[in-house]
Amino acid sequence: MSSRPELQAPPEIFYDDVEARKYTSSSRIIEIQAQLSGRALELLALPDDGVPRLLLDIGCGSGLSGETLSESGHQWIGLDISHSMLDVALEREVEGDLLLGDMGQGLGIRPGVIDGAISISAVQWLCNADKSSHEPRLRLKAFFGSLYRCLARGARAVFQVYPENLAQRELILGFAMRAGFAGGVVIDFPHSTKRRKEYLVLTCGPPSVNTAVPKGKGEDGESCSDDESSEDEENRMVCISDRRRPRKLQKITKKGKGREWILKKKEQMRRKGNVVPPDTKYTARKRKSRF
Protein backbone atom coordinates (compact mmCIF):
# COMPACT_ATOMS: atom_id res chain seq x y z
CA MET A 1 0.00 0.00 0.00
CA SER A 2 1.39 3.35 -0.95
CA SER A 3 -0.13 6.29 0.83
CA ARG A 4 2.43 8.71 -0.48
CA PRO A 5 0.59 11.21 -2.68
CA GLU A 6 3.86 12.01 -4.45
CA LEU A 7 3.86 8.54 -5.96
CA GLN A 8 0.30 8.72 -7.23
CA ALA A 9 0.21 11.71 -9.55
CA PRO A 10 1.88 15.07 -10.22
CA PRO A 11 0.88 17.63 -7.57
CA GLU A 12 -1.26 19.76 -9.85
CA ILE A 13 -3.23 16.64 -10.78
CA PHE A 14 -3.30 15.01 -7.36
CA TYR A 15 -4.54 18.18 -5.67
CA ASP A 16 -7.61 18.62 -7.84
CA ASP A 17 -10.82 20.34 -6.74
CA VAL A 18 -12.04 17.29 -4.85
CA GLU A 19 -8.76 16.56 -3.08
CA ALA A 20 -8.14 20.24 -2.28
CA ARG A 21 -11.52 20.47 -0.58
CA LYS A 22 -11.10 17.16 1.21
CA TYR A 23 -7.64 18.20 2.41
CA THR A 24 -8.78 21.51 3.77
CA SER A 25 -11.94 20.28 5.48
CA SER A 26 -10.24 17.58 7.52
CA SER A 27 -9.90 18.87 11.06
CA ARG A 28 -7.07 16.40 11.62
CA ILE A 29 -5.08 17.81 8.70
CA ILE A 30 -5.82 21.39 9.71
CA GLU A 31 -4.49 20.69 13.17
CA ILE A 32 -1.37 18.86 12.01
CA GLN A 33 -0.49 21.52 9.41
CA ALA A 34 -0.95 24.26 12.02
CA GLN A 35 1.38 22.44 14.37
CA LEU A 36 3.99 21.87 11.70
CA SER A 37 3.86 25.50 10.57
CA GLY A 38 4.08 26.74 14.14
CA ARG A 39 7.18 24.69 14.67
CA ALA A 40 8.66 25.83 11.35
CA LEU A 41 8.06 29.44 12.30
CA GLU A 42 9.76 28.82 15.62
CA LEU A 43 12.75 27.30 13.82
CA LEU A 44 12.93 30.35 11.53
CA ALA A 45 14.13 32.12 14.65
CA LEU A 46 13.11 35.59 13.50
CA PRO A 47 14.30 38.38 15.76
CA ASP A 48 12.02 38.70 18.74
CA ASP A 49 11.22 42.36 18.18
CA GLY A 50 7.58 42.25 17.16
CA VAL A 51 8.37 43.55 13.66
CA PRO A 52 6.26 41.81 11.01
CA ARG A 53 8.41 40.22 8.30
CA LEU A 54 7.91 39.38 4.66
CA LEU A 55 7.92 35.60 4.40
CA LEU A 56 7.48 33.02 1.66
CA ASP A 57 5.31 29.95 1.96
CA ILE A 58 6.45 27.49 -0.68
CA GLY A 59 3.81 24.95 -1.63
CA CYS A 60 1.30 27.03 0.33
CA GLY A 61 -1.67 24.95 -0.80
CA SER A 62 -4.98 26.13 0.60
CA GLY A 63 -3.24 28.42 3.05
CA LEU A 64 -3.27 26.29 6.19
CA SER A 65 0.42 26.94 6.79
CA GLY A 66 0.18 30.60 5.81
CA GLU A 67 -2.54 31.16 8.36
CA THR A 68 -0.02 30.45 11.12
CA LEU A 69 2.19 33.18 9.64
CA SER A 70 -0.69 35.66 9.55
CA GLU A 71 -1.62 34.84 13.12
CA SER A 72 1.87 35.87 14.14
CA GLY A 73 1.40 39.13 12.29
CA HIS A 74 3.67 38.44 9.33
CA GLN A 75 3.04 39.24 5.68
CA TRP A 76 3.55 36.37 3.28
CA ILE A 77 3.58 35.37 -0.34
CA GLY A 78 2.49 31.83 -1.10
CA LEU A 79 3.44 29.79 -4.14
CA ASP A 80 1.69 26.65 -5.26
CA ILE A 81 1.38 24.61 -8.42
CA SER A 82 -2.17 23.47 -7.78
CA HIS A 83 -4.91 25.75 -9.05
CA SER A 84 -7.48 23.92 -6.96
CA MET A 85 -5.55 24.38 -3.73
CA LEU A 86 -5.16 28.11 -4.42
CA ASP A 87 -8.88 28.39 -5.16
CA VAL A 88 -9.63 26.99 -1.73
CA ALA A 89 -7.14 29.46 -0.27
CA LEU A 90 -9.09 32.28 -1.96
CA GLU A 91 -12.36 31.00 -0.55
CA ARG A 92 -10.82 30.94 2.88
CA GLU A 93 -9.75 34.56 2.37
CA VAL A 94 -6.15 34.05 3.42
CA GLU A 95 -4.21 37.21 4.03
CA GLY A 96 -1.13 36.35 2.00
CA ASP A 97 -0.73 36.95 -1.73
CA LEU A 98 -0.92 33.83 -3.85
CA LEU A 99 1.10 32.85 -6.90
CA LEU A 100 0.48 29.96 -9.24
CA GLY A 101 3.93 28.61 -9.90
CA ASP A 102 6.24 25.63 -9.86
CA MET A 103 9.07 25.80 -7.35
CA GLY A 104 11.06 23.44 -9.58
CA GLN A 105 11.23 26.20 -12.20
CA GLY A 106 12.89 28.50 -9.69
CA LEU A 107 11.35 31.46 -7.89
CA GLY A 108 11.06 34.70 -9.83
CA ILE A 109 11.77 36.99 -6.93
CA ARG A 110 14.22 39.87 -6.64
CA PRO A 111 17.48 39.26 -4.74
CA GLY A 112 17.74 39.72 -0.98
CA VAL A 113 14.21 40.90 -0.25
CA ILE A 114 12.65 38.00 1.67
CA ASP A 115 13.05 37.76 5.46
CA GLY A 116 12.40 34.03 5.72
CA ALA A 117 10.76 31.08 3.99
CA ILE A 118 8.79 28.10 5.17
CA SER A 119 7.55 25.11 3.28
CA ILE A 120 5.28 22.56 4.91
CA SER A 121 4.94 19.06 3.50
CA ALA A 122 5.84 20.09 -0.04
CA VAL A 123 9.52 19.96 -1.00
CA GLN A 124 9.67 16.15 -1.25
CA TRP A 125 7.51 16.55 -4.36
CA LEU A 126 10.55 17.93 -6.16
CA CYS A 127 12.26 14.56 -6.06
CA ASN A 128 9.82 13.11 -8.57
CA ALA A 129 10.02 13.39 -12.31
CA ASP A 130 6.40 14.01 -13.26
CA LYS A 131 7.03 14.94 -16.85
CA SER A 132 9.52 13.67 -19.37
CA SER A 133 11.11 17.11 -19.24
CA HIS A 134 11.54 16.88 -15.48
CA GLU A 135 15.00 16.20 -14.16
CA PRO A 136 14.74 16.27 -10.34
CA ARG A 137 18.34 17.34 -9.93
CA LEU A 138 17.94 20.33 -12.21
CA ARG A 139 14.69 21.26 -10.51
CA LEU A 140 16.21 21.05 -7.03
CA LYS A 141 19.11 23.14 -8.23
CA ALA A 142 16.86 25.80 -9.76
CA PHE A 143 14.71 25.89 -6.66
CA PHE A 144 17.47 26.20 -4.06
CA GLY A 145 19.53 28.57 -6.19
CA SER A 146 16.64 30.98 -6.63
CA LEU A 147 15.58 30.66 -3.00
CA TYR A 148 19.08 31.48 -1.83
CA ARG A 149 19.19 34.58 -4.00
CA CYS A 150 15.88 36.02 -2.88
CA LEU A 151 16.53 35.62 0.85
CA ALA A 152 18.16 38.41 2.82
CA ARG A 153 21.62 37.50 4.13
CA GLY A 154 21.30 35.64 7.42
CA ALA A 155 17.66 34.76 6.73
CA ARG A 156 16.48 31.22 7.21
CA ALA A 157 14.38 28.76 5.29
CA VAL A 158 12.67 25.96 7.19
CA PHE A 159 11.11 23.06 5.32
CA GLN A 160 9.10 20.36 6.97
CA VAL A 161 9.54 17.43 4.62
CA TYR A 162 8.46 13.84 4.26
CA PRO A 163 11.41 12.30 2.44
CA GLU A 164 10.71 8.85 1.15
CA ASN A 165 14.02 7.56 2.45
CA LEU A 166 17.41 8.63 3.66
CA ALA A 167 18.77 9.01 0.15
CA GLN A 168 16.00 11.45 -0.73
CA ARG A 169 16.69 13.56 2.31
CA GLU A 170 20.39 13.63 1.53
CA LEU A 171 19.59 14.58 -2.06
CA ILE A 172 17.49 17.55 -0.96
CA LEU A 173 19.99 18.63 1.66
CA GLY A 174 22.87 18.24 -0.78
CA PHE A 175 21.32 20.65 -3.26
CA ALA A 176 20.58 23.12 -0.48
CA MET A 177 24.23 23.07 0.57
CA ARG A 178 25.41 23.42 -3.00
CA ALA A 179 23.28 26.53 -3.37
CA GLY A 180 25.19 28.03 -0.47
CA PHE A 181 22.92 27.28 2.48
CA ALA A 182 24.32 26.22 5.83
CA GLY A 183 22.32 24.11 8.23
CA GLY A 184 20.96 20.63 8.57
CA VAL A 185 18.06 18.51 9.67
CA VAL A 186 16.12 18.84 12.91
CA ILE A 187 14.14 15.77 13.88
CA ASP A 188 11.33 16.05 16.39
CA PHE A 189 10.30 12.86 18.16
CA PRO A 190 12.86 10.75 16.29
CA HIS A 191 11.75 7.51 17.97
CA SER A 192 8.08 7.77 17.20
CA THR A 193 6.97 6.59 13.79
CA LYS A 194 3.74 8.53 14.17
CA ARG A 195 5.01 11.80 15.55
CA ARG A 196 8.46 11.87 13.98
CA LYS A 197 8.82 15.04 11.93
CA GLU A 198 11.75 16.31 9.93
CA TYR A 199 12.67 19.91 9.29
CA LEU A 200 15.42 21.18 7.06
CA VAL A 201 16.73 24.29 8.71
CA LEU A 202 18.77 26.33 6.24
CA THR A 203 20.53 29.61 6.73
CA CYS A 204 21.48 31.93 3.95
CA GLY A 205 25.05 33.13 4.11
CA PRO A 206 28.35 31.95 5.54
CA PRO A 207 28.29 29.67 8.60
CA SER A 208 28.15 31.58 11.85
CA VAL A 209 26.70 31.21 15.32
CA ASN A 210 23.16 31.44 14.13
CA THR A 211 23.61 28.77 11.47
CA ALA A 212 23.89 26.12 14.20
CA VAL A 213 21.09 23.60 13.85
CA PRO A 214 18.59 23.83 16.70
CA LYS A 215 17.44 20.96 18.81
CA GLY A 216 14.77 18.43 17.96
CA LYS A 217 11.86 17.72 20.24
CA GLY A 218 11.15 14.58 22.16
CA GLU A 219 14.56 12.95 22.27
CA ASP A 220 15.15 11.64 25.77
CA GLY A 221 17.04 8.46 25.14
CA GLU A 222 14.37 6.30 26.71
CA SER A 223 11.29 6.38 24.60
CA CYS A 224 11.61 4.54 21.38
CA SER A 225 8.01 3.77 20.75
CA ASP A 226 4.79 5.39 19.72
CA ASP A 227 3.88 5.47 23.34
CA GLU A 228 3.19 9.18 23.43
CA SER A 229 2.93 9.50 27.19
CA SER A 230 6.54 8.47 27.61
CA GLU A 231 7.80 11.32 25.49
CA ASP A 232 9.06 14.40 27.15
CA GLU A 233 8.23 17.46 25.09
CA GLU A 234 10.72 19.60 26.90
CA ASN A 235 13.63 17.34 26.27
CA ARG A 236 15.33 18.14 23.01
CA MET A 237 18.54 17.33 21.30
CA VAL A 238 20.49 18.34 18.29
CA CYS A 239 19.91 16.09 15.35
CA ILE A 240 21.95 17.08 12.39
CA SER A 241 21.03 13.95 10.55
CA ASP A 242 21.03 10.27 11.37
CA ARG A 243 24.34 9.88 9.67
CA ARG A 244 26.04 12.34 11.94
CA ARG A 245 24.09 11.53 15.06
CA PRO A 246 26.42 10.99 18.00
CA ARG A 247 27.09 7.29 18.67
CA LYS A 248 26.67 7.69 22.39
CA LEU A 249 23.05 8.67 22.17
CA GLN A 250 22.18 5.69 20.05
CA LYS A 251 23.68 3.43 22.72
CA ILE A 252 21.74 5.03 25.52
CA THR A 253 18.61 4.37 23.55
CA LYS A 254 19.44 0.69 23.39
CA LYS A 255 20.20 0.38 27.08
CA GLY A 256 16.79 1.75 27.87
CA LYS A 257 15.03 -1.35 26.59
CA GLY A 258 15.17 -4.10 29.17
CA ARG A 259 13.40 -7.47 29.13
CA GLU A 260 10.49 -6.02 31.04
CA TRP A 261 10.04 -3.24 28.53
CA ILE A 262 10.11 -5.65 25.65
CA LEU A 263 7.59 -7.98 27.28
CA LYS A 264 5.29 -5.05 27.88
CA LYS A 265 5.62 -3.93 24.27
CA LYS A 266 4.97 -7.42 22.96
CA GLU A 267 1.86 -7.65 25.11
CA GLN A 268 0.68 -4.30 23.72
CA MET A 269 1.22 -5.51 20.17
CA ARG A 270 -0.68 -8.74 20.87
CA ARG A 271 -3.61 -6.76 22.20
CA LYS A 272 -3.59 -4.80 18.97
CA GLY A 273 -3.97 -8.12 17.18
CA ASN A 274 -0.47 -8.25 15.75
CA VAL A 275 1.43 -11.50 15.27
CA VAL A 276 4.14 -11.50 17.93
CA PRO A 277 6.66 -14.27 18.65
CA PRO A 278 6.02 -16.09 21.94
CA ASP A 279 7.89 -15.01 25.09
CA THR A 280 10.74 -17.39 25.87
CA LYS A 281 13.91 -17.37 27.91
CA TYR A 282 15.61 -15.89 24.85
CA THR A 283 13.37 -12.88 24.77
CA ALA A 284 15.35 -9.64 25.11
CA ARG A 285 18.64 -11.48 25.28
CA LYS A 286 21.53 -9.83 23.63
CA ARG A 287 22.59 -11.39 20.36
CA LYS A 288 26.07 -12.83 20.28
CA SER A 289 28.34 -10.78 18.14
CA ARG A 290 28.93 -12.81 15.08
CA PHE A 291 32.25 -11.60 13.87
Add this chain to the structure above:
Amino acid sequence: MRLLTHNMLSSNIKGVTNGFPLRLEIEKAVEKQVDFNVDFLKNMFVKIEWKALVDASRAMGYVDLPDQTEPSMLDSDEFLKKFHHALLELHLEEGALICPETDRRFPVNKGIPNMLLHEDEV
Protein backbone atom coordinates in the same frame (compact mmCIF):
# COMPACT_ATOMS: atom_id res chain seq x y z
CA MET B 1 -2.07 40.53 -5.66
CA ARG B 2 -0.80 43.55 -3.78
CA LEU B 3 1.82 45.93 -5.07
CA LEU B 4 4.08 44.62 -2.32
CA THR B 5 4.23 41.35 -4.20
CA HIS B 6 4.49 43.05 -7.56
CA ASN B 7 7.53 44.88 -6.22
CA MET B 8 9.20 41.57 -5.37
CA LEU B 9 8.38 39.64 -8.53
CA SER B 10 10.68 39.43 -11.46
CA SER B 11 10.43 37.53 -14.71
CA ASN B 12 12.10 34.19 -14.41
CA ILE B 13 12.24 33.24 -18.07
CA LYS B 14 15.43 31.59 -19.23
CA GLY B 15 17.79 34.10 -20.79
CA VAL B 16 16.09 37.19 -19.37
CA THR B 17 18.65 39.35 -17.61
CA ASN B 18 16.47 42.10 -16.27
CA GLY B 19 12.97 40.87 -15.57
CA PHE B 20 12.03 43.67 -13.21
CA PRO B 21 9.64 45.38 -12.94
CA LEU B 22 6.88 43.45 -14.63
CA ARG B 23 4.51 45.80 -16.44
CA LEU B 24 0.95 45.87 -15.21
CA GLU B 25 -1.99 45.23 -17.48
CA ILE B 26 -4.99 46.19 -15.41
CA GLU B 27 -8.50 45.02 -16.15
CA LYS B 28 -9.76 45.21 -12.63
CA ALA B 29 -8.21 46.63 -9.48
CA VAL B 30 -9.67 46.41 -6.00
CA GLU B 31 -8.90 47.93 -2.62
CA LYS B 32 -8.83 45.95 0.60
CA GLN B 33 -8.22 47.45 3.97
CA VAL B 34 -5.23 46.19 5.91
CA ASP B 35 -4.10 46.99 9.45
CA PHE B 36 -1.54 49.75 9.54
CA ASN B 37 1.82 48.66 10.94
CA VAL B 38 4.66 51.15 11.05
CA ASP B 39 7.30 48.56 11.92
CA PHE B 40 6.51 46.54 8.84
CA LEU B 41 6.64 49.59 6.61
CA LYS B 42 10.02 50.59 7.99
CA ASN B 43 11.30 47.05 7.54
CA MET B 44 10.11 47.03 3.92
CA PHE B 45 11.12 50.55 2.97
CA VAL B 46 14.77 49.68 2.34
CA LYS B 47 13.81 46.72 0.17
CA ILE B 48 11.28 48.43 -2.02
CA GLU B 49 12.22 49.57 -5.51
CA TRP B 50 10.60 52.94 -5.14
CA LYS B 51 10.18 53.90 -8.76
CA ALA B 52 8.50 50.61 -9.55
CA LEU B 53 6.07 51.14 -6.67
CA VAL B 54 5.28 54.69 -7.74
CA ASP B 55 4.70 53.64 -11.36
CA ALA B 56 2.59 50.66 -10.36
CA SER B 57 0.44 52.66 -7.95
CA ARG B 58 -0.14 55.33 -10.62
CA ALA B 59 -1.12 52.66 -13.12
CA MET B 60 -3.65 51.51 -10.54
CA GLY B 61 -5.01 55.04 -10.28
CA TYR B 62 -3.36 56.10 -7.02
CA VAL B 63 -1.26 59.21 -7.55
CA ASP B 64 -0.29 60.31 -4.03
CA LEU B 65 3.14 58.70 -3.71
CA PRO B 66 6.05 61.15 -4.07
CA ASP B 67 8.58 60.54 -6.86
CA GLN B 68 11.54 60.82 -4.54
CA THR B 69 12.02 59.56 -1.02
CA GLU B 70 14.51 59.97 1.74
CA PRO B 71 14.77 58.07 5.01
CA SER B 72 13.56 61.04 7.04
CA MET B 73 10.13 60.62 5.45
CA LEU B 74 9.67 57.54 7.60
CA ASP B 75 9.01 59.93 10.48
CA SER B 76 6.04 61.41 8.69
CA ASP B 77 2.73 59.78 9.45
CA GLU B 78 1.25 61.23 6.32
CA PHE B 79 3.91 59.62 4.16
CA LEU B 80 3.61 56.27 5.96
CA LYS B 81 -0.15 56.18 5.39
CA LYS B 82 0.32 56.67 1.67
CA PHE B 83 3.11 54.12 1.52
CA HIS B 84 0.90 51.66 3.43
CA HIS B 85 -2.01 52.19 1.08
CA ALA B 86 0.04 51.74 -2.07
CA LEU B 87 1.97 48.76 -0.79
CA LEU B 88 -0.74 46.70 0.89
CA GLU B 89 -4.21 47.89 -0.02
CA LEU B 90 -4.19 48.11 -3.80
CA HIS B 91 -4.79 44.76 -5.45
CA LEU B 92 -4.55 43.74 -9.06
CA GLU B 93 -7.53 41.45 -9.40
CA GLU B 94 -7.76 40.77 -13.15
CA GLY B 95 -5.22 41.52 -15.82
CA ALA B 96 -1.65 40.47 -16.44
CA LEU B 97 2.00 40.99 -15.64
CA ILE B 98 4.23 41.56 -18.64
CA CYS B 99 7.90 40.62 -18.80
CA PRO B 100 9.77 43.87 -19.61
CA GLU B 101 12.31 42.08 -21.79
CA THR B 102 10.28 39.53 -23.75
CA ASP B 103 6.73 40.92 -23.44
CA ARG B 104 5.62 37.48 -22.27
CA ARG B 105 2.25 37.84 -20.58
CA PHE B 106 1.61 36.26 -17.16
CA PRO B 107 -2.17 36.34 -16.71
CA VAL B 108 -3.68 37.37 -13.37
CA ASN B 109 -7.02 35.80 -12.49
CA LYS B 110 -8.91 36.32 -9.25
CA GLY B 111 -5.84 38.13 -7.97
CA ILE B 112 -3.51 35.20 -8.62
CA PRO B 113 -0.71 35.67 -11.17
CA ASN B 114 0.02 32.55 -13.17
CA MET B 115 3.82 32.45 -13.15
CA LEU B 116 4.10 28.92 -14.58
CA LEU B 117 6.68 28.82 -17.34
CA HIS B 118 6.42 26.87 -20.58
CA GLU B 119 8.95 24.12 -20.97
CA ASP B 120 11.12 26.11 -23.38
CA GLU B 121 11.26 29.04 -20.95
CA VAL B 122 12.90 27.08 -18.12
